[in-house]
Amino acid sequence: MAWVVVLCLGLLLPLGHSKTVHIYVSPKGSDGNSGLDISHPVATLDKARQLLESSGIKDNTVYVELMGGYHNLQSTLHFTHAYSQPVTFRAYQDQEVHVTGGKKIPTNLFTHVTDSSVLNMLPSSSRSKVMQVHLPSAGVTDYGKMTNFGFYRSRTAWLEIFINGEPARLAQYPNEKFLNINSVPGGRHGKVFTYSTHEDSRWVHEKEPWAYGFWYWSWADDAAAISHIDSHKHQITLANDTHYGLRVGHYDPNHLAGYYTQGGYFRVFNMLSELDQPGEYYLDRSNGNLYIWPNTKTGTLDSSDDVTVSLINDCISMDRGVGNINFVGFSLEACRHEGIRGDGLHNINIQNMDIQNLGSYGVHITGSSNIIVSRCNIHSTNGGVAINGGNQKTLTPSGNIIEDNHIWLVARVGAVGYNAVSIGGVGNVVRYNHLHDGQYTGLMWGGNDNIMEYNHIHHMCVNTSDCGAVHAGRDWTARGNVIRYNHIHHVLRHMPGADNRGIMLDDQFSGVHIEHNVFYENQYHVNIGGGRDNIIRYNVFYDATSYPVNVDGRGLRSTSNQATLQNKLKSLPYTSKTWADKYPKLAAIDSHHPMAPMGNQIYDNVFYNARGSSVVQYHTSGIIKREYFDVHDNFKASPADFWSPREYDFRFRCSAETWAKQKSVPEPIDINAVGPRQPTGPKYMQKAIPQRHSTSHPASCSGSIVG
Incomplete structure (x- = not known):
């Protein structure tokens, strides 16, 4: 994909016959200076932005050189239009530069x-x-x-x-975990509940107490102000309704409750007494x-x-039509909302940034094309990168790329919806990223022809249930998506409620290729939630705590998703020549029992599970049919069939190697081949890419079995 490299470099190099201009910005400068030489820097980024329109600067290739130190924004750095030549805001000579929304x-x-x-x-x-x-x-x-x-x-x-x-x-209280709701005197849709703790005697004099919890479902969190605390009754009255109401909880940090034991637990916060x-x-x-x-x-x-302390809302915002801007090599932090945001943009490059300590997403760009986020550190936020673009009706790709980033701790306050990466539209590429330690999903996607590859994703869904580390749902039309060459592991269920999965195709999501991935130590590795035409092949499924693959036929037993699915189908020209040529099975969906889980295939995978040799768990009765789930030619392995699972080395050996050669199944992707290929973040904080090599000697091949 050499064209991507050319595009990235093109954003940073002069185009046409323009000259190159440098504008210098220093916390020690003055906005009365020219900014055009290092001895006379301006003081603020906003003054530099204004200078971009000056005679002799406008329509040239411009580098806004941010000199070392803290640049505290007084207001959002706001761009209103496209530039004819590239404009780059960057750390001057790789100095340590912090652009903050705080004081x-x-x-x-x-x-x-x-x-x-x-x-x-x-x-x-x-x-x-x-x-x-x-x-x-x-x-x-x-x-x-x-x-x-x-x-x-x-x-x-x-x-x-x-x-x-x-x-x-x-x-807050408790400092970790939650308290159970004991009763809901006003019913599910009331605002009153009781609990069991004498700690509340300390809360009655609080000026502005709040509560946060998973009030009804373990996949739906919500915060609410508290209007009254009765420490004699151990009863709280909320100031407003929660999203789905209240219920009695059965949360026990020492014992994980079952599937149907959802929600009903909370904590209090904003309390001096705690x-x-x-x-x-x-x-x-x-x-x-x-x-x-x-x-x-x-x-x-x-x-x-x-x-x-954080003061301003968005750090950087761009109006519709803005383009040809690059942000390179500095830290962006301490804003109350988002780091970089915009809609209807083009040719925006965000590279080697450290984006942290925000109230919402680090990067949030919608309806845009040729957006590149690469080699960034994004952490301690409420969401990592959210990008969508392209035209679904014409299937025109966006050209958006999220690659070689390290994104972690992206649900600092709250959980559900604060994903490490979210993409939508057509033709987005998410590759070579390291995504980990999130309370909910690592990679949420929708739309068509998106590629998600060579990512290292782990320890997601840590405070929720009914969650996927890679997650999409409720769409028949989102075809052409490929999830390949990823390592996905340690996605487990720590809370009461429904199951967590490495990849979750929720509510009849359809038409996904899941191939050449390595899964290990997840609760379930992959789930097909009643969808159609999904292909699962050439993967390694190692040691799920429940089952490797979970499938169901929810569309056969319930029509709750039907209206949403049909409305999305009708909104797109799925029978047009463009769509029908590309997705022929979708074009014929109306004549092939659309609510049935037709056409799913699971083959040429390697499975090992300590709890037994099962490959697929069928969650709905009556769905073990080949026209629904065609499960064939998979290999049931033993630990000895892999080089060194403890060191994430799943190269085939013994019987698995023999089988793979006979079936022309490729070797699993190496752990060293996923995640960022280059150091991430600004130059001053870069670290070498860690390499993991197997050092142990495998046992003999006598323990492997063929099934």
């Missing part, structure tokens, strides 16, 4: 708490540890609003605090006092510590 708070303004009324509210263990600062004395009076979050809401954060780049969190460990804080909005137990090695603050 530094001098550490000498922090003092230990002496107010007896505050000390009495604090837990005894933290009274000597908690420090306070009067934010108005530091010039900060915009505290933002406490708002709902969770379940696909785009979160705009309240004022947050970061110490040495590490986020603090509002004080500020009991490093990294927690509380802001009294009535007087502007912020209280924090510093998450530093010493547990206190000195002049070497960096304390930043």
Whole structure:
């Protein structure tokens, strides 16, 4: 795919007959300067943006050189139109550059708490540890609003605090895990519930308490303000309804409840009385006092510590039509909403960035083409990268590429909908990324002809159930999607509720090719949720905690998805020549029992499961039919048929190797061939790409079996 490299380089190189201009920006500069030489830099990125329209600069190739230090935005850096030649905002000579939506708070303004009324509210263990600062004395009076979050809401954060780049969190109880709801006196759609803890005697004097939980389903989280706490009845009244209502919970961190034991658990937060460990804080909005137990090695603050609070919403935004802009090699952080956002853009390159400590997605670009996000670190956000583009009706590809990124800890506050990567539309490519440690999905997708390959995805769905590390749902039309050459592992169910899967084709999603992947130590490796025409081949399925592949026929037993599926079908020209030539089975769907799971194929895979030799779990009765699920020519292995599973080395040996050669099945993708190919993030923080090589000596081949 050499054309991709040419495109990437083309975004950074002068085009046509334009000259090259450099604009210098320094925190020590002045916006009264010309900015055109290193000795006279301007002070702000917005002034540099304005200079792009100046005579002698406009219509030339421009490098906006960001000099080392902290560039604190006073407002969103806002672009309104396309540039005729490339404009690049980059770290000058790879210096350490931080562009923030926040403000530094001098550490000498922090003092230990002496107010007896505050000390009495604090837990005894933290009274000597908690420090306070009067934010108005530091010039900060915009505290933002406490708002709902969770379940696909785009979160705009309240004022947050970061110490040495590490986020603090509002004080909560419990510090980890959840409390069960014991009863719901007002019924499912009421606002009142009871619980069992005497800790609530400490909560009754809180000024602005909130609660967060999985109130009804274990796949739907929600936050709500608390209007009343009755510590005698151990009863909370919420200020507003939750998304699906309330139910009694059966959450037990020591014993995982079954499939039908959904939701019904919560925690409380924004409570001074629960500020009991490093990294927690509380802001009294009535007087502007912020209280924090510093998450530093010493547990206190000195002049070497960096304390930043977030102030502005979006860091960078682009209006419809904006194009030919590159952002390269610096850190973007501490904004209350998104890092880089826009709609209807073209030719945007985001490269070697460190995007962190945001209230929502690091990059969120919709309806756009030729967007490239590469070699970035994106973490401590509420969502990683969300991009869609292309034209579904004409099947015109977007040319969007997300590659060689390291994306992790992307559901910092809340869970469901804050994915590491989300794509939609046509012809998006997601490849060579390392996605891990998310509360919900790693890669959510929709649309047509998307390629998801060579990714390393693990430890997703860690705080939810009914989740897939790679996840799509409720669409017959989203054909042409390929998931290949990925390593997907450690996607397990830690919460009550439905099962978690490595790849989840939910609610009759159809037409996906899943091939050449390696799965290990997931609850289920792959799920086909009643969909059609899915092909699963050439994969390694190693040691699921439940079953390797789970399939069902939900469309046969329920019509709950039918309206959504049919409406999407009718919205697209699926019988037109363009569509019918490409997806002939879709064009004929109306004449082939559309609600039945027709045409799925599972073949030429290698399976090993410690709990038994089963390949497929059929979750609905009456679906073991070849026209539904054609399961054939798979190999049932033993651990000895792989080189070194403990070291993620699943090369075939023994009977598996013999079988694979007979069937012309390719060797599994190596762990060293997935994930970023190059160091990620700005130059100053780059680390070498780790390599994993097998060092153990495999056992003899006598233990392998053929089935």
